[in-house]
Amino acid sequence: MRAEHERAFTEYAQGRALELRRTAYRLCGSWDEAHDLLQNALVRLYRHWERVSAADSPDAYVRRMLVNVYLEQRQSWWSRVVRAYAEPPDRPAPPDGVDGRLDLMAALARLAPGQRAVLVLRYWEGLDVAETANALGCSTGTVKSQSAYAIAALRRLMPDYVGGGK
Amino acid sequence: MNDQQLTDLFAAAAPVVEPPLPPGHTEQVLGAARRDRRRRRATAALAAVAALVLGGAATLLGPGLGGTAVDPAGGRPGLPDRIAGYSPLTGSVSDAPPGRALLLYGYGNGELFHTFQALVLGADGDVYRQLDAAPDQSGSWLLAPDGRSVVLADSSRKSSSVRIVDLATGRVDSVPLGRTGGVYPLALSPDGQTLAYGIVDTPQLDQDLAQGVGNAITSYGSGFGTLVLLNLRTGQSVATDVTPVTAVAFSPDGGRMAVQTRLETWLVGADGRRVEQVRVPQGYGITPHNAWSPDGTLLALTWWHRDSWSTGGGGVGEAFYPDVSVAEPFGVVRLDQPDRMIVKPDRVETFLGWLSGTELLSLSWDYGADTGALWATPVDGGAARPVSHFDSGHRCEYGTQRCVPYDVMVASRLLDGASVRVAGGPDRGPWPVGFRWAAAVPVLAALGLVLLIRRRRRRRSRGTPA
Numbered sequence: 001m002r003a004e005h006e007r008a009f010t011e012y013a014q015g016r017a018l019e020l021r022r023t024a025y026r027l028c029g030s031w032d033e034a035h036d037l038l039q040n041a042l043v044r045l046y047r048h049w050e051r052v053s054a055a056d057s058p059d060a061y062v063r064r065m066l067v068n069v070y071l072e073q074r075q076s077w078w079s080r081v082v083r084a085y086a087e088p089p090d091r092p093a094p095p096d097g098v099d100g101r102l103d104l105m106a107a108l109a110r111l112a113p114g115q116r117a118v119l120v121l122r123y124w125e126g127l128d129v130a131e132t133a134n135a136l137g138c139s140t141g142t143v144k145s146q147s148a149y150a151i152a153a154l155r156r157l158m159p160d161y162v163g164g165g166k
Numbered sequence: 167m168n169d170q171q172l173t174d175l176f177a178a179a180a181p182v183v184e185p186p187l188p189p190g191h192t193e194q195v196l197g198a199a200r201r202d203r204r205r206r207r208a209t210a211a212l213a214a215v216a217a218l219v220l221g222g223a224a225t226l227l228g229p230g231l232g233g234t235a236v237d238p239a240g241g242r243p244g245l246p247d248r249i250a251g252y253s254p255l256t257g258s259v260s261d262a263p264p265g266r267a268l269l270l271y272g273y274g275n276g277e278l279f280h281t282f283q284a285l286v287l288g289a290d291g292d293v294y295r296q297l298d299a300a301p302d303q304s305g306s307w308l309l310a311p312d313g314r315s316v317v318l319a320d321s322s323r324k325s326s327s328v329r330i331v332d333l334a335t336g337r338v339d340s341v342p343l344g345r346t347g348g349v350y351p352l353a354l355s356p357d358g359q360t361l362a363y364g365i366v367d368t369p370q371l372d373q374d375l376a377q378g379v380g381n382a383i384t385s386y387g388s389g390f391g392t393l394v395l396l397n398l399r400t401g402q403s404v405a406t407d408v409t410p411v412t413a414v415a416f417s418p419d420g421g422r423m424a425v426q427t428r429l430e431t432w433l434v435g436a437d438g439r440r441v442e443q444v445r446v447p448q449g450y451g452i453t454p455h456n457a458w459s460p461d462g463t464l465l466a467l468t469w470w471h472r473d474s475w476s477t478g479g480g481g482v483g484e485a486f487y488p489d490v491s492v493a494e495p496f497g498v499v500r501l502d503q504p505d506r507m508i509v510k511p512d513r514v515e516t517f518l519g520w521l522s523g524t525e526l527l528s529l530s531w532d533y534g535a536d537t538g539a540l541w542a543t544p545v546d547g548g549a550a551r552p553v554s555h556f557d558s559g560h561r562c563e564y565g566t567q568r569c570v571p572y573d574v575m576v577a578s579r580l581l582d583g584a585s586v587r588v589a590g591g592p593d594r595g596p597w598p599v600g601f602r603w604a605a606a607v608p609v610l611a612a613l614g615l616v617l618l619i620r621r622r623r624r625r626r627s628r629g630t631p632a
Contacts, residue, residue, distance in 0.1 A: 006196070014192050022184065031185055039195055046199030047206070104179045123169070124176040151172065 009049045012058065013042050020066060026120045027070045029105050037073070041066040063125075064135045067117055074113035107157040115150035118143060243268050243289035243313070243580040245540070246589035250294055251557030252569040256283065257595025258298035260336040264288040264595075266313035267333050268580050270297070272304030272572035275562035281569075286333065289313050289580050292590045296598070299331045299338045305573040306383075308351045308455075310358040311416075313577030317361055317398075319349045321383055323375055328361065330398060343396065344403050348375070348383035350391065352414040353423070353455065356579060359399055360436075362414040362423060364391035370483075385475075388412040388486040393425060395438055406438030412486050415457035415465070424458055426451040428486060429470055431504075444504045450497060454488060455575060456519035460582040464545065465504065466517050466526060467497045490515060498526070498545050511543045513550040519576040527553075527581060529574050538571055553586045 017038065024034035024041070044065050045052060052061045108116050114136070121132045122143070129147075133140045188194070245268060252273060267286035274282030284297040284304055299318060300307060306321035316331040326346040330339045343349065347367035354361055366387040374382035393411040395404040413426035423434045424444065431451050433441040446452075450467040457466045471489035476482045489495065496514040497507040514528040518540070521527045525542050528550075532539035537558035543550040562569040597605065 010192055010196065013195055017187055017191065018184070021187070025184075035188075039198060042195045043199045043202045046196070047203060104175060119172070119176075123172040124179075126173075154172075 005050055005053070008053055009046055012053075013045075016059070016062065017042075020062065023063065023120075023125060024066055024070065026124050027067070027117060029109050033073075037066060037069050040069045040073075044069065060131070060134055063121075064137065067121070067135050068137070071113055071117065104158070107154055110157055111150060111153055115146055115153060118146045119150045119154065122147060241290070243577075243584045244291075244587040245269075245554055245581075245584050246287075246292055247554050247586055248589040249287065249540075249554055249556050250292065250589070250592035250594075251559055252281065252283065252561040253294075253592075253594055254281075255594055255597050255601055256285065256294050256296050258336075258598060259286065259295045259331060259333060260298050260338075261599070262295065262595035263332070263334055263336040264293045264295045265290055265334055266577070266580065267309060267316075268313055268577050268584065269574065270307060270309040270316060270576075271574040274569050274572075275567040277563060277567055279563040279566075281562045281564070281567075286316070288593075289577065289584075291593060293593045293595070295595055297331065299329060306350060307573070307575065308354050308361070309575040309577050310354050311356045311577055311579040312358055313580045315358055317351050317354060319351045319363070321350070321381075322378070324367070324371075325349050328363070328396075341396065341398055341401060343394070344401075348387060348391075350384045350387050352393070352411065353416055355416045355420040356418060357420060359397060360416075360420070361396045361398055362416070363394055363396060364411045365394055366391040366410075368483075384412075385485045385487070386483070389483040393427075393434070393438070395436070404438045406434060407440060408432065408434060408438075410486075412470070413452050413454045413457070415452050415455070417458050418460055418462045424452050424465060426470070426486075428484070429472060431465075444501070446499055446504045447497065447507055453496075453517040456517075456578045459520045459523055460578070461523035463500055463502070463523070464508075464520075465499050465501060466520075467499060467507075468517060469495045496528075509545050509547050511545075511550060513541055513543060516574065518574055519578045519581045521581060522583065527576065529571065537568075 020041065021031075021034050021038045024037040025031055028034055028037060041062065045062055048061075048065075052058050055061055108119065111119070117136060118132060121127045121135055122129070127135065129140045129143050133143045136143065243266070249269075264286055266289045268289040269285075269287035271285055271287075272282060273285050274280075276282055282302070282304075284300045284302075284307075286295050286297055286309075287293070288295075297316060299316075303318075303321065306319045308317040310316070314333055316333065318329040318331065319325065324346050325343075325348075327340045327342045328349065328351065330341060331337075332339070341361075343363075343365070345365065347365040348371050350364045350366075352362045352364055364387045366383060368386055368390050371382055371386045374386075387410065389410050391410050391412075393406040393408040393414065395406065396402075397404075408425050408427050411425060411427055415424045417423065421436055422441065423436075425432045425434045429449070429451060431444040431446050433444055435441050444465070446465070446467055449469055451470040452458075453466045453468045459465070468488045468490070469492045470486050473485045473487070474482070475485060494510040494512070496517055497510045499505070499507055511526070511528070513530050514526070515530040516528055518527045518529055521542050524546065525544050528541050528543060529538060530541050530550075531537075532541075532552050532555060535552070535555055535558065538556040539552040540554040541550045542553045556571055557569065560566060560568050596602070
């Protein structure tokens with residue numbers, strides 16, 4: 001990488017590191033893991049910096065890289081073995097027996113990674129459907145349907161929430 | 167739970183205290199990124215090297231695409247009744263040596279596109295290989311009488327060595343001649359150990375070679391070339407007193423040679439000394455190759471034409487060459503009565519050799535089959551019969567032209583007593599290297615496509631979890 005590109009990359013990384021790590025934390029729920037996600041995403045960004053920096057919206061690219069790194073780690077054999085929290089169920093757990101005291105982070109941890117990513121991007125990062133679809137690399141229709149599944153699962157995981165009965 | 171409620175829920179999530187970034191975080195990222203880039207480049211380079219090594223190994227060592235090992239049989243050789251057509255996929259001698267060869271020939275056409283191959287036809291099956299040591303030339307070559315080697319000389323420039331291609335191993339060796347000049351190979355002894363060649367060096371030759379004049383060496387050699395005998399095993403040469411020389415035929419026992427010098431035919435000993443003149447009918451001389459019959463009693467003759475030449479620089483001389491345009495260009499005489507033709511076969515266009523002591527083999531056009539053919543002609547005056555045909559299809563120049571055989575040479579000792587058999591499917595050996603790599607491209611592209619599709623599907627599945 002040429003010196004001017006590396007300088008621009010450094011400036012971008014320094015300016016966006018905290019915000020990106022926050023997004024990473026919302027995706028994974030752990031600051032340590034968020035730090036790793038951020039580092040991996042920035043390493044990937046460095047590799048493609050010349051192309052990304054020329055884009056209209058580098059942030060969208062970087063967000064997509066971050067989500068990809070998160071999803072790849074969640075799908076790897078290693079993460080399934082060593083992850084300290086429960087494996088997301090194939091289907092959301094039934095309301096019966098669900099601990100009503102689960103807070104939001106705990107509920108998110110019970111979701112499948114893709115569903116969690118959809119909710120985080122849309123309702124925590126404030127992206128619209130199109131932006132979320134871009135970050136996830138899928139269609140807007142998929143984002144909508146996955147959002148519906150994720151919300152239904154969240155409703156069951158958080159029955160005590162004020163809107164949970166709806 | 168509607169969108170607003172969800173937004174409120176996330177907004178109201180317990181605020182967390184963000185830990186600060188570790189000191190030197192950006193530098194750590196930069197270091198990791200640089201290492202990652204170096205590692206990826208090294209991996210890509212290693213993968214490329216591995217692919218080249220594997221591809222090269224497959225190319226060099228693998229069985230190729232359709233190649234089979236040729237059994238170096240020592241039994242009775244067979245001449246197929248149909249000679250396979252042109253194929254650019256014919257493998258090379260160096261890739262898959264054919265063992266012993268019965269036929270050496272140039273094949274192709276070049277009216278518009280250059281589609282030409284130097285080929286050998288195996289003696290022990292329908293084995294065809296490209297003589298890759300002579301990829302773009304023909305003529306200045308000899309096939310050993312036992313079919314196990316080919317001698318190659320450079321007809322386009324002066325040289326100081328000849329090359330020997332071992333058809334059993336594919337190995338090519340260079341044998342120094344001890345002097346430099348225009349070299350034209352004439353004959354190999356029956357054991358393949360002694361090469362009779364002509365060598366010429368005249369000022370006019372330099373000029374014509376520089377201008378790319380065709381057949382300059384053989385043309386000047388027929389007027390000025392000296393006969394030399396070279397032992398291919400020891401590298402020792404025996405100079406002869408025969409100058410000029412245009413054709414040589416070893417006797418079946420290798421002890422003598424019939425030598426054509428100008429319009430005279432002489433018997434020359436293995437020591438290079440003239441023994442006696444063979445007084446063949448006026449105008450005739452021995453055929454360029456394989457004139458001596460396998461039983462040692464007959465000589466095949468052809469009409470020799472004398473041509474004078476002169477150059478602008480004042481050079482003058484004579485050239486001698488076979489002329490088949492005359493009425494009866496070929497004949498056969500007995501050595502013990504050389505002045506009397508016993509037969510003048512009328513279907514011979516190019517004399518190739520002897521099928522037996524009573525039948526000769528020639529290359530002539532078969533007007534019935536409308537293609538070139540190998541003909542057997544009895545020396546007792548009986549009718550000639552075609553024994554093998556070349557392909558009549560338009561396979562040369564991308565299907566636009568018929569292929570033509572050039573400069574055909576036979577392995578004289580193998581030909582004697584060879585059977586004519588029904589041709590089988592041609593064994594062309596492994597594809598030439600370029601075609602193998604070309605074939606690998608779509609395979610690799612398909613593999614890459616599969617991997618790409620799998621990767622995209624995996625990404626989509628990540629975006630659409632169940």
